[in-house]
Amino acid sequence: MLIILVSLGLGLLSGAVMHRSDFCLAGAIRDVFLFRSSPLFPSLVLLIALNIVFIEIARLSGLVVYQLPSSLYGLPALTTFIGGIVFGVGMVLAGGCVVGALYKLGAGSLSACIAIIGMMSGSLVYSGLHPYWKDLSEKTRMSEVATLPQLLGLNQTVMMIVVVFVLFLMLFRWHKQGVLIRPSFVSGYLQPWMAALLLSFVTLVSFAAVGMPLGITTSYSKAGAFIAQLVAPAWVTSQEFLQHRGFNYYSPLADTILSAGPGPYLDGLSLVQFPLIGGIIIGAFFSSVQMRKFKIHYSVPKIQLLSALAGGILLGMASRMSPACNVWHLLGGIPLLSLQSLLFFFGLFPGAWIGTFLLTRFVVRVK
Amino acid sequence: MTTNPPSAVSVDVRGFVCPSSLLIALRELNKYRDSLRTDDFTMELMVDNHDSTNRICDAVKSMGYDFQVSDVGHGYCIAVSKPKILKDGHL
Numbered sequence: 081m082l083i084i085l086v087s088l089g090l091g092l093l094s095g096a097v098m099h100r101s102d103f104c105l106a107g108a109i110r111d112v113f114l115f116r117s118s119p120l121f122p123s124l125v126l127l128i129a130l131n132i133v134f135i136e137i138a139r140l141s142g143l144v145v146y147q148l149p150s151s152l153y154g155l156p157a158l159t160t161f162i163g164g165i166v167f168g169v170g171m172v173l174a175g176g177c178v179v180g181a182l183y184k185l186g187a188g189s190l191s192a193c194i195a196i197i198g199m200m201s202g203s204l205v206y207s208g209l210h211p212y213w214k215d216l217s218e219k220t221r222m223s224e225v226a227t228l229p230q231l232l233g234l235n236q237t238v239m240m241i242v243v244v245f246v247l248f249l250m251l252f253r254w255h256k257q258g259v260l261i262r263p264s265f266v267s268g269y270l271q272p273w274m275a276a277l278l279l280s281f282v283t284l285v286s287f288a289a290v291g292m293p294l295g296i297t298t299s300y301s302k303a304g305a306f307i308a309q310l311v312a313p314a315w316v317t318s319q320e321f322l323q324h325r326g327f328n329y330y331s332p333l334a335d336t337i338l339s340a341g342p343g344p345y346l347d348g349l350s351l352v353q354f355p356l357i358g359g360i361i362i363g364a365f366f367s368s369v370q371m372r373k374f375k376i377h378y379s380v381p382k383i384q385l386l387s388a389l390a391g392g393i394l395l396g397m398a399s400r401m402s403p404a405c406n407v408w409h410l411l412g413g414i415p416l417l418s419l420q421s422l423l424f425f426f427g428l429f430p431g432a433w434i435g436t437f438l439l440t441r442f443v444v445r446v447k
Numbered sequence: 448m449t450t451n452p453p454s455a456v457s458v459d460v461r462g463f464v465c466p467s468s469l470l471i472a473l474r475e476l477n478k479y480r481d482s483l484r485t486d487d488f489t490m491e492l493m494v495d496n497h498d499s500t501n502r503i504c505d506a507v508k509s510m511g512y513d514f515q516v517s518d519v520g521h522g523y524c525i526a527v528s529k530p531k532i533l534k535d536g537h538l
Contacts, residue, residue: 101498102496102497102498104465104498107465107466110466111466114466114470119502174464175464175465175466175467176465184465187496189462190462191462191463191464262501263501263504263505263508264501265500265501265504265505265516266497266500266501266516266523268497269497269498269501371497372518372521373495373497373521373522374521375461375495375520375521375522376462377461377462377495378462379459379461379462380462380463380464381463381467384463384464384467385464387464388464439466440470443464443467444467444470444471444474445474446470446473446474
């Protein structure tokens with residue numbers, strides 16, 4: 081029960097914070113290619129740097145216990161890089177990532193709703209590909225260690241200090257250029273650097289209390305699988321991917337190891353992710369109602385809705401190929417210097433570049 | 448008889464998928480740049496998202512136009528017009 085309440089609380093806070101600051105992780109990377117300058121990118125770097133500092137301090141003080149590789153972040157494989165590319169294309173076409181779509185849905189976005197339906201369908205599409213993808217993932221394994229310090233044979237804390245130092249040098253430069261603080265012409269806008277600070281707090285509480293970083297995409301598979309079971313139960317039973325429960329993690333609140341999987345049943349992951357998802361949507365909803373800006377607009381060009389659907393399907397597939405989403409990798413994995421997460425992160429850039437090309441070519445003509 | 452050019456244009460990007468709202472707003476600003484140099488021409492951009500509003504205003508400001516943001520219904524209206532003091536070569 082406590083797990084549900086903590087997750088719901090984290091979701092409500094994240095939803096409201098992300099809505100107020102429009103902390104769109106997809107936009108932060110997309111705008112590097114679309115506008116040649118990304119107003120949110122410095123705040124994303126700030127969030128990653130703060131997460132490294134907080135999580136490492138928590139680890140050294142015994143508040144957070146983790147050992148990689150684990151179910152959270154496995155061994156690096158080239159398939160994660162490919163997953164990152166597909167995710168990058170998907171997030172640009174969908175107009176937001178797997179979490180961004182939730183807070184936009186909470187604010188009344190029709191396209192975000194369509195993107196989420198796409199994500200559920202994409203997870204099921206992946207289910208059919210799973211046996212081949214798993215095989216490919218094992219064949220393209222790049223190392224037998226899970227993190228960058230392990231790969232380089234360096235002390236983890238020393239490595240973290242070096243990385244944080246470089247990131248803070250970058251942030252100091254952005255601060256000098258005055259790009260960390262965004263100009264605002266409306267009331268109720270939360271500065272993204274402030275959002276980064278609050279979200280790093282959310283990530284720390286999530287690690288310390290729930291036992292893992294923020295993540296939601298397995299629930300898209302679950303939701304898709306629940307629906308599929310109503311329509312085609314025999315197909316769901318035949319899918320190896322949907323029957324497998326390979327995810328194990330230690331839950332500090334329950335003080336036990338919980339196991340989970342992507343199939344149509346409630347387990348140790350739905351206990352965390354369903355309240356988190358609900359919290360983000362409700363948090364964003366209250367935030368937009370309080371700003372008196374909640375409204376559903378139906379007059380959206382069809383090509384944009386089609387783009388959201390296609391992007392959603394790609395996101396759903398990529399989240400299982402990687403095998404997690406951008407929030408899981410960027411907010412949780414990169415701060416642990418997980419090689420899987422770094423591969424995913426580097427895949428996002430070519431993906432966002434391809435996505436931007438497709439968007440400006442087929443969805444919105446710029447000229 | 449000559450027809451007068453329109454004195455106001457309204458562009459509604461409410462509900463559009465991000466970043467289409469911003470791209471379309473910038474495209475329309477570019478399309479009407481000649482009209483925006485004349486007096487008595489106003490371009491109204493209807494936006495529902497506060498971040499897009501900030502970014503459009505930031506772009507409009509750097510283009511040198513005057514603008515005014517107001518709350519309209521469940522969204523924002525950005526009224527863009529020729530600056531009162533036009534600096535040469537700024538537009």
